[in-house]
Amino acid sequence: MCRNIKTLFNFEPPASDEEIHASALQFVRKLSGFNKPSQANEAAFNRAVEEVSSAAHRLLTSLHTHAPARDRVLEAEKAKERSRQRFG
Template sequence: MCRNIRVLHNFAPPATDDEIEAAALQYVRKVSGATRPSAANEEAFDEAVRAVTAATRTLLESLVTKAPARDREVEAAKARARAAERYGRPASAPS
């Protein structure tokens, strides 16, 4: 999976529309192999982002779980700690 696509399910508060669209954009970029489409492909690229955004929103609204919702700050701190261990840098909180 693309490292820029984050888990969006089971968070409190739920994923925002911007987060869902950002994940869809990353997915379409990865699949198409293009960060920015050419003028000839821009319409198809944008339509794919809209379709993936809608499908992702439908999926997230349909999923059920018995697990308690995860806290975004706790998960971000865990990710920073993993990155610090992986890259040998001190973990720091965002400004």
């Protein structure tokens, strides 16, 4: 999985449309191998980003869990600490 794509489910506050779109963009970039597509591929690339974003939004709104929502700030601090331990 692409390291830049973050888990968006079960957070408080819920993932924003911008976060979902950013994850979709990273996913399509990874699949296509393009950071920025050529003009010839731009329409297909942008359509794919919108379709993936829409599918991700539907997925996130349809998932259910009994686990308590995670705190974004606390999870970010844990990730920074893991990074410090890993890279010094």
